[in-house]
Amino acid sequence: xxxPVHSASPSPGPxxxxxxxxxxxxxxxxxxxxxxxxxxxTPAFMPVGTQATVKALSAEEVASTGARMAIMNTYHLxxxxxxxxxxxxxxxxxxxxxxxxxxxxxxxxxxxSLAARNKLSEDGFAFSSHLDGKKLQLSPEExxxxxxxxxxxxxxxxxxxxxxxxxxxxxxxxxxxxxRWAHRCLAARDPEQAVxxxxxxxxxxxxxxxxxxxxxxxxxDGLALxxxxxxxxxxxxxxxxAQVAPRLDPSRIHYLMGVGTxxxxxxxxxxxxxxxxCVMPTRNAxxxxxxxxxxxxxxxxxxxxxxxxxxxESCDCAACTGGYSRAYLRHLYMAGExxxxxxxxxxxxxxxxxxxxxxxxxxxxxxxxxxxDTKMRELGD
RNA sequence: UCCAGCUUAGCUCAGUUGGCAGAGCAGGCGACUGUUAAUCGCCGGGUCCCAGGUUCGAGUCCUGGAGCUGGAG
Numbered sequence: 001x002x003x004p005v006h007s008a009s010p011s012p013g014p015x016x017x018x019x020x021x022x023x024x025x026x027x028x029x030x031x032x033x034x035x036x037x038x039x040x041x042t043p044a045f046m047p048v049g050t051q052a053t054v055k056a057l058s059a060e061e062v063a064s065t066g067a068r069m070a071i072m073n074t075y076h077l078x079x080x081x082x083x084x085x086x087x088x089x090x091x092x093x094x095x096x097x098x099x100x101x102x103x104x105x106x107x108x109x110x111x112x113s114l115a116a117r118n119k120l121s122e123d124g125f126a127f128s129s130h131l132d133g134k135k136l137q138l139s140p141e142e143x144x145x146x147x148x149x150x151x152x153x154x155x156x157x158x159x160x161x162x163x164x165x166x167x168x169x170x171x172x173x174x175x176x177x178x179x180r181w182a183h184r185c186l187a188a189r190d191p192e193q194a195v196x197x198x199x200x201x202x203x204x205x206x207x208x209x210x211x212x213x214x215x216x217x218x219x220x221d222g223l224a225l226x227x228x229x230x231x232x233x234x235x236x237x238x239x240x241x242a243q244v245a246p247r248l249d250p251s252r253i254h255y256l257m258g259v260g261t262x263x264x265x266x267x268x269x270x271x272x273x274x275x276x277x278c279v280m281p282t283r284n285a286x287x288x289x290x291x292x293x294x295x296x297x298x299x300x301x302x303x304x305x306x307x308x309x310x311x312x313e314s315c316d317c318a319a320c321t322g323g324y325s326r327a328y329l330r331h332l333y334m335a336g337e338x339x340x341x342x343x344x345x346x347x348x349x350x351x352x353x354x355x356x357x358x359x360x361x362x363x364x365x366x367x368x369x370x371x372x373d374t375k376m377r378e379l380g381d
Numbered sequence: 382u383c384c385a386g387c388u389u390a391g392c393u394c395a396g397u398u399g400g401c402a403g404a405g406c407a408g409g410c411g412a413c414u415g416u417u418a419a420u421c422g423c424c425g426g427g428u429c430c431c432a433g434g435u436u437c438g439a440g441u442c443c444u445g446g447a448g449c450u451g452g453a454g
Contacts, residue, residue: 071415083391107413117417130417156415198415229414237414254444279416286419287412302409333419334408341419 066353075107091151148190164231194221229256316351
């Protein structure tokens with residue numbers, strides 16, 4: 001469809017991203033992901049900005065919550081406005097005005113979540129666009145070409161994400177194809193862009209370990225765990241993570257894709273996960289739920305009608321320091337006012353950022369278990 | 382004063398040849414995990430304006446009344 005964005009450089013420069021491990025506490029890790037758009041202290045949580053925007057928030061507001069890295073979406077931006085438009089306008093950083101580091105998801109998850117709209121083959125996903133029905137082919141090479149045009153710091157390989165309760169044959173087929181696509185994605189990569197591989201295998205520990213080994217043999221700049229929180233019970237994911245995450249190549253960053261609840265994060269960090277993304281803080285915010293010390297508040301609940309308290313006394317987000325009462329936020333939400341979505345999104349992202357920042361400090365100070373126990377107790381639910 | 386239409390859930394309204402009273406919104410509660418999501422699900426709710434009549438059975442048909450709206454005078 002179009003020429004490569006960059007010609008291969010004769011002598012590849014330094015890797016576009018580099019993971020630096022600063023300290024460990026048991027299996028939990030604290031480090032820094034060095035990128036051309038800043039250093040990302042890890043463990044880190046990435047807000048999801050599917051359409052080159054974290055819904056309801058400006059790029060400055062996202063940064064103000066403490067997020068140093070965000071994830072955007074290849075499939076959605078490919079369809080609209082089109083990767084050529086984004087490239088023409090200077091790439092995703094310039095286009096979206098997000099100053100931190102960026103990763104683009106490859107579209108593999110849309111193949112899962114929009115399964116009814118596409119057909120899987122060895123050459124990728126034959127999509128029917130959810131916008132206009134247009135037929136599109138997302139091959140490993142096309143996913144890399146689009147991501148290179150979008151210009152994030154990190155591209156994700158195209159992968160096959162099997163549903164959570166798949167049997168071993170499907171899980172094996174998915175991970176084997178993902179490995180073949182891993183080679184194709186690396187061959188098609190833009191040398192200026194980091195690429196992460198995606199480990200599949202569902203809840204089967206032996207498959208996960210086998211796939212981790214296969215992908216670790218390849219020159220990926222990071223290792224992601226995909227195919228979690230796709231329908232299986234959370235405890236099942238936790239058990240699998242406990243056996244798999246600590247054995248991942250320690251020299252590379254460990255990214256758990258699409259996860260999750262505060263509890264999921266605390267558990268995954270304990271097993272050595274460094275990076276997360278999830279729609280939960282922002283989607284739930286827009287659906288009226290606030291994450292607070294002690295659990296979650298459904299802001300539309302009648303009990304908040306006359307509640308003068310802010311969402312969380314111990315929170316330093318714009319909504320809480322601004323003094324916006326639960327009663328006012330409830331009113332805004334019930335009235336359908338956009339400000340409710342904005343303030344709750346700011347609050348929830350700040351909650352997630354503080355959760356992982358607290359974990360990082362605790363790891364570096366050798367007291368993660370105590371942090372873990374305290375936070376898990378606070379969560380209650 | 383006459384004529385016509387209307388009166389059913391908090392609100393706006395459906396309700397077939399007479400056969401177990403409904404929807405949307407509002408309200409209450411819940412869900413949400415690499416976003417097709419300011420989305421989705423569940424629930425509470427009734428003197429069907431009133432009084433008679435016909436009928437096995439009336440929100441529905443008949444008679445009378447009340448209120449509201451519009452028109453005429």
